[in-house]
Amino acid sequence: MIVDDTALIFEKSRHGRQTHLLPEPDGAPVEKLIPKKHLRKTPPNFPEVAELEVVRHYTRLSQKAFSIDTNFYPLGSCTMKYNPKINEKIASMPGFARLHPHQPDSEVQGALQLMHDLQGYLAEISGMDAVTLQPAAGAQGELTGILLIKAYHVERGQTGRIEVLIPDSAHGTNPATCTLAGFKAVSVKSNARGGVDLDDLKKKLSDKTAALMITNPSTLGLFEEQIVTIAKLMHDAGAQVYMDGANMNAIQGITRPGDFGIDVMHFNLHKTFSTPHGGGGPGSGPVACKKHLEPYLPIPRVVKVGEGYALGYARPKSIGRVKAFFGNFGMHVRCYAYIRTHGPEGLRRNAENAVLNANYLMSLVSGRFKIAFDRPCMHEFVIDGSPLRKLGIHTLDVAKRLLDYGFHPPTIYFPLIVKDCLMIEPTESENRETLDQFAAALIKILDEAKTNPDLVHHAPHTMPVGRLDELKAAREPIVRYKPVKAS
Amino acid sequence: MIVDDTALIFEKSRHGRQTHLLPEPDGAPVEKLIPKKHLRKTPPNFPEVAELEVVRHYTRLSQKAFSIDTNFYPLGSCTMKYNPKINEKIASMPGFARLHPHQPDSEVQGALQLMHDLQGYLAEISGMDAVTLQPAAGAQGELTGILLIKAYHVERGQTGRIEVLIPDSAHGTNPATCTLAGFKAVSVKSNARGGVDLDDLKKKLSDKTAALMITNPSTLGLFEEQIVTIAKLMHDAGAQVYMDGANMNAIQGITRPGDFGIDVMHFNLHKTFSTPHGGGGPGSGPVACKKHLEPYLPIPRVVKVGEGYALGYARPKSIGRVKAFFGNFGMHVRCYAYIRTHGPEGLRRNAENAVLNANYLMSLVSGRFKIAFDRPCMHEFVIDGSPLRKLGIHTLDVAKRLLDYGFHPPTIYFPLIVKDCLMIEPTESENRETLDQFAAALIKILDEAKTNPDLVHHAPHTMPVGRLDELKAAREPIVRYKPVKAS
Amino acid sequence: MDYIQNASDDAAAMLKAVGAKSVQELFTSIPKDVRLGRALDLPAGMTEQELLAHMAGLAARNRTTDSHTSFIGGGAYSHFFPALVDQVAGRGEWVTSYTPYQAEASQGTLQSIFEYQTLICELTGLDVANASHYDGSTAMAESVAMALDHSDRNRILVSAAVNPQYREVLKTMFKQIGVEFVELATFEGATSTGGLAEVAKTAAAVVVQSPNYFGVIEDLAELARAAHEGGAKAVASVNPVALGLLEPPGACGMDIAVGDAQPFGIETSFGGPWCGFIAAKMELIRQMPGRLVGQTVDGKGRRGFCLTLQAREQHIRREKASSNICTNQALMALRATITMSALGREGLRRMATLCVQRAHELHDAVTSIPGVSRPHKSPFFHEFAIQTPVEASVLNERLLARGFLGGVDLEKSYQDLPRGMLLCATERITKADIERFRGALAEALREPR
Amino acid sequence: MDYIQNASDDAAAMLKAVGAKSVQELFTSIPKDVRLGRALDLPAGMTEQELLAHMAGLAARNRTTDSHTSFIGGGAYSHFFPALVDQVAGRGEWVTSYTPYQAEASQGTLQSIFEYQTLICELTGLDVANASHYDGSTAMAESVAMALDHSDRNRILVSAAVNPQYREVLKTMFKQIGVEFVELATFEGATSTGGLAEVAKTAAAVVVQSPNYFGVIEDLAELARAAHEGGAKAVASVNPVALGLLEPPGACGMDIAVGDAQPFGIETSFGGPWCGFIAAKMELIRQMPGRLVGQTVDGKGRRGFCLTLQAREQHIRREKASSNICTNQALMALRATITMSALGREGLRRMATLCVQRAHELHDAVTSIPGVSRPHKSPFFHEFAIQTPVEASVLNERLLARGFLGGVDLEKSYQDLPRGMLLCATERITKADIERFRGALAEALREPR
Ligand SMILES: Cc1ncc(COP(=O)(O)O)c(C=O)c1O
């Protein structure tokens, strides 16, 4: 191997190599301005490389990635839809990118109007009364929503309500959020139709229940048919209903959480409204709530003052800030542009086509794979992978083999309640041929399991590395590069 | 093959699919504004695709390319040096990109100053008195320079001077240029040291000679040691000396054509001054000349008028425009930024390091390859590939096998006077490890020719396609896509 | 400053390997007395931060078609193009690769050129288009060379309504090989076809432009018929956006169509880099200048693309070549290709239609001002001439102060159009812009000397 | 408008395959009485051209750190970064991929995170850093959670000189699980260490910031010593650019360092998205929140990278997790990584040195104006507090009119600093800017009410 394509930027560093970005400092020597005892003895071991090396290094690294721009990326519950390029151009405008968060309201009226109007659009889409844009992602949105509920109960002396009911199909962030908020997560079973098991819910519902955290449509890709009943049950028992809005793509413009009994929910702008996933982030998790929870929303929120807009701080009952400043403003800009592009009709068509694409793809594979819940799905569907074991292969093998066909695999082994599952979400962005090709690849892999099992077992074969020893990585954690001589 | 990765954008087109870029036309019907007889019967067969398909199509196509940003690209005579990203950012500034060429001088003073100062810098670098930025590439620069010489002779009644002497190592554009200018190209032999054969030159020099077109340093990567003598010979015979400046990278800041007898030359900004090669263009070929040829330069050229700048047209003897407007202004901006970044010291260091890199790389391979002219080279060196035949392989095989090692091959089979040649130009942008690795790959290929000849014969093995049937492409030319049903 | 990677200890090791004590030793082949021996007289180098500030200062001294509403046309057009063009065509693989000589390693570039050639053929209704040329003016010169190559006649008929700068380029390129240019007169802004067949008998080619420099839509079918009747080739310079609505040159019988793809995703950029195109009937494929991509197969029958018929080009035919082009405008052709694909059938229709509608609304608005009239009656696409009581240069200054970039001064090239001005409207112009412009133009015309 | 690919005939074929007459049939699981049954009350959709014009209008109503010279700091800093960052980090593969769950298909993302983790460890002098967190404020909250996890004490000591918004976030995150926050006083702008060891005996962690909110460089070694003497963890919030020159928290004995990598290649963007970082001693690796990339090998012994120790994360530990973070700020961490690599050792030195020099020149210039004084004597990095006779809000308005974005209003968070203002200078500020600002500030102070 002549060119080691896996060399780290540090291993490409050579003494004396450099870029020429900043002028030689021309002021007083630093030792004159800062006492010696505060000054570093040895400089940080930053790489010494020229500009071409940096460009070539990170350009070649980018080519080792699957992305929506290069591949079909049906990662369930992540809504990997097309990220419009116009939104990147708009977010990089100096009028948005070069704003300092400490600038007075009068100097940033364009930004405040955008945030104010976006708060309104998200309230309308969710059927809620008030919105905060401050949470940096869905998980922080969940925590914000649950803290609103806590503040609501505490103000009413309901400090005994320390339990939150969570369907067993929920995402891991839901129970984790409850713990962070000082609540006890109580898991609620799902029934055979994939909805909430009402009896188990009733069994676990008590005056200790602060809230139900429900994901609707659920991570099983199904709308909770009993949602109205459930919400009534909760409200009658003095509890609140929180909704994880990760799957809003399926119902935007069709139905609204505020209309089916939800008190507070979070959005994932990087799912439903296409702000780019960026290799793992940034995201944005605005929270929308009904009137009765509005007083507790984090400060500040943008308010209209006459013809102008201002950051409103006068909220005595607010739970306070969940994050410095006002949230991931760059994602607000992209989401605002996305909603203004679509308008009411575009958002509804997104939901309809996401659901149509999911049902069509399900129909293509239902003959050869076990669909966990055999009825029309919403924006995603779940395959029960347990029968694969009879063919001598695992869900993981199917996922890895898909890489060789140029497809990013679906979500695997989540939700936990479906064994060896694959969760497939095509989104509305993909065309029919891509869905046909993906289905053909899935089915071909089943055939390969019979004719050439090794091919599937040891996949992927076309990636820069083979299957990695993840156990070794956990047992002997190497989490930073150390120069050979120094280690 | 589930996903046909070679589908054309037309083959991905489906009736009714579209992007949403422009609003529905809201004015009078076109039939009311333009007579029916001028209107198209059938619209052009443009593809009907959505935005994600366009982005995915041209992003995946880009990944099938070798480029300076991803690979070492030692293409001789092309100077594939690092194209600085700051120049791309600057050229895309609205203050440069959004200028209309018909705007009056008063509205574009920043652009005119840039062009004026760039004319000066190129004159200083070449040791010349006047510069035109109008030619769009080297070849058009050559034609411009030769037309200046023609006008010069015609004005002096020397209409009999209809021959141009051209060393046999010259690039194909040189003789082609002469034909276009109505001259007869007369080839001059090279001597054993790779320079011009003085005897042959004297033999072909006559009162019919209009000029000598010399490339210095030559395409053999050697500085013409006899240049002063040659220039004097030509001038004494009443002829002019044109220099092809493609290889200026080797001598910038070291010596100047104006100082060693050249009357007129062209630059290739996309070689010496890093404006990007863009898959085959755009380039830019400014021409610099001595005082006596200035009157004939194309119009307009930027002139200083008091404190301001203007496009100067008052040149009665000008040969006229060689191109609409003022040349590839976007490349003038990048070149200006490149020269202002380097200053005198940076340009000289580029020459020194380009020559050092070339000599170092030559030293690494001279043991196993036949160096055409075994003495220190300038910015590039040429390998005589004829001995390869004894190993049962051809220069083409070596080039194709290099692709498998992640290197773009050098220029092959040019210059014509070195048999089966490879012309290698590393430029100053590359580091020592890359030169070592490239040399190691070349040497490994020689070993492979012995141990596993087929491997080399049928290379490349890691590209999207194997070797293509170029004969078939010429015999049955398919030069556009035709929809299957229509053909 | 510079972008050199090797530091001093690399240089030392390399000099040692080469057997030289200093890098100056490698320049001994350069005679001492021609060594520069001093630093070049250039401003000192700058770091990226300093350069950016300096360049921003230069840029700020220019008015742009962003800072002002522009009705300027005359061969360069400000059109909308989607944000994806900059982001996709700006990828390092597109920007920093060179000519696809090694086909297996350049299938991306080659396929994109094949798609470009197809789009140009579809627009022009002709059979073969090359990979790209410098711009419309040099593409027209190459088309004249093709016609001369195919005929023993030495005269070329060029309409007076062809872009004046294009006509200047033809003279520069062909006067020294004794080619005679004869101007064809115009009537009501359109090239008159009366007696054309007769005079075409003496010509190798008849060269026209549609929409022509006055924005007038020529009768290409009649012009081609007359040219052929005289035994001359028929060449038309065309606007690619107009071909979204107008009958293409191929269908009108033209032999060669040339033009500039600048309107599709390429910035006006003060005159370049743009993207000249040349399309012709299949019979002229061997005379086609520049690069040409063809479809073929590899050893396993997989489709691939490669540069073809290279025997036409200068690196093979050398002094027998009819064109000397090597580097072309590849990256600009890619931008045009991506823009045309993104517009697609519906987007092209909308762009062309909006241009026609806005231009005719602009025409009605300005000609409603007393003293402003259009000197031509012929149909136009998105550009038209007007004459006003004030010289265009003076008028444009007054309009600049009111936030407009006015139009092209016609008088400089057409003495018969005193105080003439060319106005153009593309889909970037809104009805509100037109209304504002009407007020501004009326005011500007009333402004005292 | 929308980005849906399938047209009507695709939809028809798909409905047929699914056995539904219309797409509405697929929504039967949604009870009829909660169907919206009307269009959402949102403005009508827009094409790309209309959207761009609308957004440009909004953007134009904002003053920016480009349109005005800015001395604003207080947790967000306007720094230079090279042009290559936007062009390389803006590639579709980086922007539109998601978390590298499938390691073999994400070696690029994983390796870049491994390099980011290394750079943060080098800056902070600590052993392990996670892939990224939302921002500095939430990273500080996670560090407090880590300390509480490791101790049975329920009190946290936080310096009054820690960013006020960070302290608000701590209260929001921990008040409902009964954690008590005690403020440490400051003297001459620095956290006083007197008696700290004593009170630290009651605390799970001592949290400080250096340079702190007043720009003052804290004595981290002494603060860490006192914390450990009291048996508490020592946490420092740091500025990554300052660590180019200042002794790192690790070397000062800090257990955890947090902060925001925003100064490296990330736009201030009105508060986010930025890039929180957390680094700690190796002993705390199992408490490290969020994603962590580890090095390993594949079957052929080739080096590779993968997400490791996932058992810490929420998708495994669910209700037992100590952090609920899932999506983080990956693309911002990439921008910081590319910027740090491009700056390199020499570039980091220059950036930090220029910041210190410009800030001290700014200090000398403004404090030379009568009535303007710095309330603190402690050493500072690139930010310092001043008090003037005029409230910061009024002064900033007057400065805006003179082309400056003034400083941060300190009085809102620190009653003991009436008419206080925080000024910051980075390498983007020139000596000429400082000179102009001195004149403008002097004028602004004299301006009558
Ligand atoms: C159903 C569900 N809920 C919550 C989350 C957490 O959202 P985020 O990753 O934005 O924190 C996710 C993220 O993938 C999810 O799929």
Ligand SMILES: Cc1ncc(COP(=O)(O)O)c(C=O)c1O
């Ligand atoms: C030696 C030499 N001369 C002239 C040219 C023609 O220059 P251009 O391609 O810019 O027209 C080239 C191009 O590669 C060249 O290498």
